[in-house]
Amino acid sequence: MxxxxxxxxxxxxxxxxxxxxxxxxxxxxxxxxxxxxxxxxxxxxxxxxxxxxxxxxxxxxxxxxxxxxxxxxxxxxxxxxxxxxxxxxxxxxxxxxxxxxxxxxxxxxxxxxxxxxxxxxxxxxxxxxxxxxxxxxxxxxxxxxxxxxxxxxxxxxxxxxxxxxxxxxxxxxxxxxxxxxxxxxxxxxxxxxxxxxxxxxxxxxxxFKPFIINNINSPLIDKSKLSHNCEICGAQAKMLSEWKYTNRYFRALFYCPNCDKTTKVGVSFKKLYDGVETKKSSVAVSVVPEEDSAAKVM
Ligand SMILES: [Zn+2]
CATH class of the missing domain: 3.30.420.10 (Ribonuclease H-like superfamily/Ribonuclease H)
Known part of the structure; x- marks a missing residue:
């Protein structure tokens, strides 16, 4: 213009x-x-x-x-x-x-x-x-x-x-x-x-009022953001728990067998007028990769 x-x-x-x-x-x-x-x-x-x-x-x-x-x-x-x-x-x-x-x-x-x-x-x-x-x-x-x-x-x-x-x-x-x-x-x-x-x-x-997406099945969510690659070796990590929504983030545990490392991953999706803003966080946790213990950490 x-x-x-x-x-x-x-x-x-x-x-x-x-x-x-x-x-x-x-x-x-x-x-x-x-x-x-x-x-x-x-x-x-x-x-x-x-x-x-x-x-x-x-x-x-x-x-x-x-x-x-x-x-x-x-x-x-x-x-x-x-x-x-x-x-x-x-x-x-x-x-x-x-x-x-x-x-x-x-x-x-x-x-x-x-x-x-x-x-x-x-x-x-x-x-x-x-x-x-x-x-x-x-x-x-x-x-x-x-x-x-x-x-x-x-x-x-x-x-x-x-x-x-x-x-x-x-x-x-x-x-x-x-x-x-x-x-x-x-x-x-x-x-x-x-x-x-x-x-x-x-x-x-x-x-438009931006909002945080709190439904994991929302079509607005880019599903590729819901996998996690190990930060050490880069391999795709194995998901240990279901996504759980708390405090603006979906959270789940991931495990890398190569590195024997468990990571707690958080992903947040904010709907803006022209797109979706994604934020991701990950923290290493010391936990035995079994379903039971994973549930406890969550
Ligand atoms: Zn690894």
């Missing part, structure tokens, strides 16, 4: 939310209570900004932790506007210019999709055509471990930005700080690679 990035507007969005019980879906939902947005031109200069409080429709009470972190009060929300109105205002504010929505981490965009579905019954967000996760981009530029997500405040500090003047965890301040970070690490050609089209694949991926 060729993105014409020079004439593009970047719409930085930050949300504050309140975790509350949704009676409609009978599970907890993060209800958006504040929206902050800053629009930047292709040179990352601010064009305009938008912010509002959302009058809550799902949750009646603000969680203590949310009040403490954001300093948002019930009165603020009572003076706010309904979600649907806020989103149509936001849409009008964004306008028709080619744009990319940018957030720090994909949590905010997931929550926005969830709120849209819950409150408007819509599966897609009308103003969302391109999206970029600035956190992912930051971690690539700064070469931090992909296993650990870097929060906005920590990122700002790493970039030498004084966070003292920002009220962290208030939507518009977080947007400002996001913009500051963005300016420090922006490289047109590199950033272009992080812009993705908001197609059905995008929504599928964001709505």
């Amino acid at each position: 060729i993105v014409r990035i020079d004439f593009m507007h970047f719409v930085l969005i930050d949300l504050e939310w309140n975790n509350t019980y949704g009676r409609k879906t009978k599970r907890f939902i993060n209800e958006i209570i504040e929206i902050g947005a800053i629009m930047l031109d292709g040179d990352l200069k601010e064009i305009s900004r938008y912010s509002c409080f959302i009058k809550s429709q799902i949750g009646k009470k603000l969680r203590g932790s949310v009040k403490q972190m954001t300093h948002i009060t019930k009165e603020d929300l009572d003076g706010g506007i309904p979600f649907t109105k806020a989103l149509s205002e936001l849409r009008r504010w964004i306008g028709g210019c080619e744009n990319t929505v940018v957030t720090w981490g994909d949590g905010d965009i997931r929550v926005m999709i969830e709120n849209y579905r819950y409150l408007n019954g819509l599966e897609v967000i009308p103003f969302l055509s391109n999206y970029a996760n600035l956190q992912g981009y930051f971690q690539r530029v700064m070469k931090t471990s992909p296993a650990r997500q870097v929060g906005l405040g920590a990122a700002a500090e790493m970039l030498g930005i004084d966070t003292g003047e920002y009220a962290l965890h208030r939507a518009i301040d977080d947007c400002e700080l996001t913009a500051e970070c963005f300016r420090k690490i922006y490289d047109k050609d590199l950033f272009r690679e992080h812009i993705i089209k908001c197609d059905s694949d995008f929504y599928g991926k964001l709505s």
Whole structure:
């Protein structure tokens, strides 16, 4: 995909939310209570900004932790506007210019999709055509471990930005700080690679909740992962016990007659949106390779 990035507007969005019980879906939902947005031109200069409080429709009470972190009060929300109105205002504010929505981490965009579905019954967000996760981009530029997500405040500090003047965890301040970070690490050609089209694949991926497979007969499991080769001689080891599922892993004992070695093998399968992630562990155990003793070790 060729993105014409020079004439593009970047719409930085930050949300504050309140975790509350949704009676409609009978599970907890993060209800958006504040929206902050800053629009930047292709040179990352601010064009305009938008912010509002959302009058809550799902949750009646603000969680203590949310009040403490954001300093948002019930009165603020009572003076706010309904979600649907806020989103149509936001849409009008964004306008028709080619744009990319940018957030720090994909949590905010997931929550926005969830709120849209819950409150408007819509599966897609009308103003969302391109999206970029600035956190992912930051971690690539700064070469931090992909296993650990870097929060906005920590990122700002790493970039030498004084966070003292920002009220962290208030939507518009977080947007400002996001913009500051963005300016420090922006490289047109590199950033272009992080812009993705908001197609059905995008929504599928964001709505998907990864899960651990706990049924050994699941067709999702690659059966070749269920054998074990001896770590010393490489020969295929003999399975001594059935696979047993405990604590996210299938576990079984294997024995290599060449080396007279018993190994406890664990295999874990996690279903992701686009594939299955497999993890394997093995520990040598000192046990006589008989069915009885094998059962005891398990
Ligand atoms: Zn061996």
